[in-house]
Amino acid sequence: MATYAIGDLQGCYDELVQLLEQIGFGHGDQLWLTGDLVNRGPRSLDTLRFVKELGDAAITVLGNHDLHLLALHHGATRKPGATLAPILDAPDRNALMEWLQSRPLLHDDKDLGHVMTHAGIPHIWSLKQARQYANEVEQALQGEQAGSFFAHMYGNHPDRWHDHLTGTDRLRTITNYFTRMRFIKRDGSLEFKANGGVESAPKGFQPWFEQPRSKLLKRHQLFGHWAALGFRQLPGITALDSGCVWGNTLTAVRLEDGNWFSQPCLGNLTQGE
């Protein structure tokens, strides 16, 4: 029995199936996914159905593209891209969306010593705070006011955490840290435009995982979201989005021993949103 973590699938269903075959994924094994199951890649609907069907064998956290899909499901007026439209037209749309909406923002496993989010946990939060803030958003997603959450989800402001934030501003800010963060200032301010490698850091900003932590995390962090970083194993973090949807690879790490496995993109790209 082993636990494998894989980065952003973004509809790369064929590569996922190949990768699971390569690692011999079977009964008793568990799959951790960093979110962004859908969008941009060629087989988003198949990917979503497949991961849902894995049941308890798969744990996935929500990414920005998953939240975008859920917002469309809840009536956001943005135009769904070509790879999301089939999900919104599917006969099992409601069941898929209900399942997706009940996924967490953070998954923590003390025994394995790993915590997983889509984009990361900022240096300004302890693990206890991160768990609490993730839970606030999860409650909103699973409550009767979920529609209101999605109506106010998009946006870059506030771009800095304050304990006194309330209401939709607070939920949007928490969501942005967990699902969209790349570059951050020492004071916790986020920047949302730069999405290249670490060398593209705007002045005054650093990759979030390079900021000295004011609150010790006591866990190894797994995250995706940042395709330009590629797969990286550094002390305290593993970056898992190895850019399959951009023509690179899909990567799985076995958490028990850190060994990793890679599946090249099979070439069927559909990147437009």
Ligand SMILES: Nc1ncnc2c1ncn2[C@@H]1O[C@H](COP(=O)(O)OP(=O)(O)OP(=O)(O)OP(=O)(O)OC[C@H]2O[C@@H](n3cnc4c(N)ncnc43)[C@H](O)[C@@H]2O)[C@@H](O)[C@H]1O
């Ligand atoms: N609160 C909120 N506010 C606003 N929007 C919200 C939101 N919540 C959800 N969303 C939604 O978020 C979605 C993404 O918005 P975007 O604005 O596209 O966000 P992004 O961070 O640039 O993209 P992504 O998450 O895909 O990251 P990746 O590293 O793979 O890709 C980033 C870049 O890396 C580049 N890249 C990386 N590797 C590459 C490679 N190997 N080859 C080519 N390009 C590569 C590509 O140019 C690519 O553009 C939208 O659908 C939006 O609606």
